[in-house]
Amino acid sequence: MHDVLDPDSDRGRVYRCLVSHPRVSVGQLAPLVRLSESVVHVVLKELAAEDIVVTTDLETGEASWEALPPAEVVEALLQRDAALRTSLRQAGTELERLYRFARKDAGHYGALDVVEDPARVLAVSRQLQQSARHQIRVIDVPPYSGTSDHYLAQEVLQRERMAAGVVYRSIYHGSAFDDPIAWPNMARMIEAGEQARTLDDPPMKLAIGDNDLAVVTLAADDHPGVVSLLIRPSGLFQALSNVFESLWRLAVPISAAGIGTQIDARDRQILTLMASGATDDAIARHLGVGRRTVVRRVSALLARLGATTRFQAGVQAARRGWL
Structure with missing residues (x-):
């Protein structure tokens, strides 16, 4: 939304032109901003959906467009930024709780188990997916160490679960596009119906099955490989669920259109x-x-x-x- 104030962006050029040229049609506006009428029409529809411009009818019956006052637009931008900062702070607070739970030296947290055996880590991932009835939420971050056989087996399982009505929502690290194995797998799953988004730098590798089990996979501190934290319903589980939803709102949707x-x-x-x-x-x-x-x-x-x-x-x- 900020680009509406950028004079070099299409949205900024259209809005600024409407500020100084009230009640103009698409045909009048297009040459003023040096854009095609089709592009101007799309931009205006987008700005109208964000309550930045409004449309009225001229006496000729042709639609005309009017900019809303810049002070109102700037105030809306500031309110949006405030909401985004609140969401980020909430995610940071919840991640801090996870950080402290994962490093707790004394006592035992009953809702958490640590799994270090690589074979069991994979088995837990399959179990989480097989037992889910409604949705699987995933944050996938590098390193992408799985073999092609591992990804193909995961595709078969995911297709089976999606066919059974389980919804997959996945947040991918931006670098997944560059991985020769992970990216083709991601593309095929999106085409199969997975809801996918990307984020520049997600904070963890996470899988959540329904409201029953969460698995956080981390690099081991004292030896090569990874460890998985199995978290059952608890305050920590809810914190992880909230982290996923906060990051989901911030992530960018991926469309299957144009893949390849x-x-x-x-x-x-x-x-x-x-x-x-x-x-x-x-x-x-x-x-x-x-x-x-x-x-x-x-x-x-x-x-x-x-x-x-x-x-x-x-x-x-x-x-x-x-x-």
Whole structure:
């Protein structure tokens, strides 16, 4: 939403133009912001959904658009940021509780067991999925040490559980796109119906089956390999569930659309420069092409990615492994 104040973004250009040109139609607005009418229409619909612009009917019957006061828009942005900070603080507090539980030296926490045997760690993961009846929630982070056979076996199990009506919601580390084994597995599961999102740096490897069992997998402190913490219903279990839901809200959805699609080197350069914040003029200078060529290619890329802003295009491109 912040990009509505950025004069170099499509949303920012449209909003700023409406601030100074009240009650204009899409046809009047498009040449003013140097965007196609189809792109302007999509941007306006998005801004209207966020209560940034409103539409009215001209006497001719054609729809016109009006910007809401900038003071109201800025206040809405500030309120959204405050809500995001509150969510992050909550996640941090819950992670701190997990940190302290996992490092508790004295006493015994009845809802927690430690599993160190690698074979049992895998067996626990299968048991968690096989016993779930409603949903599996997963946070997957590197290292991705599983073999291709392990991932294929996991695919078979997950397809069986999804066919039985179990919903899989997974948060993946952004680096999964670069892994030659993990990424194809992730792509196939998304196409099969898994709900997936990505986050730059999730804090842990976690699996939660229904409201019955959570498994946190960590690097072992005193020897190679990993250990798993099995957490049953408890205050700690609820904290882990809350952590997942907080991170789920912050993560970026992944779509099966466009998986496997490739782009040429010139479009990849344009996307990379867009993601770095470069303007159309800067991209044109860098590539040694005309500005109109860049504007045309950027519009085509936005349409291809289903994005209305440069930021959205960068996220979508990264999700598809184009950057």
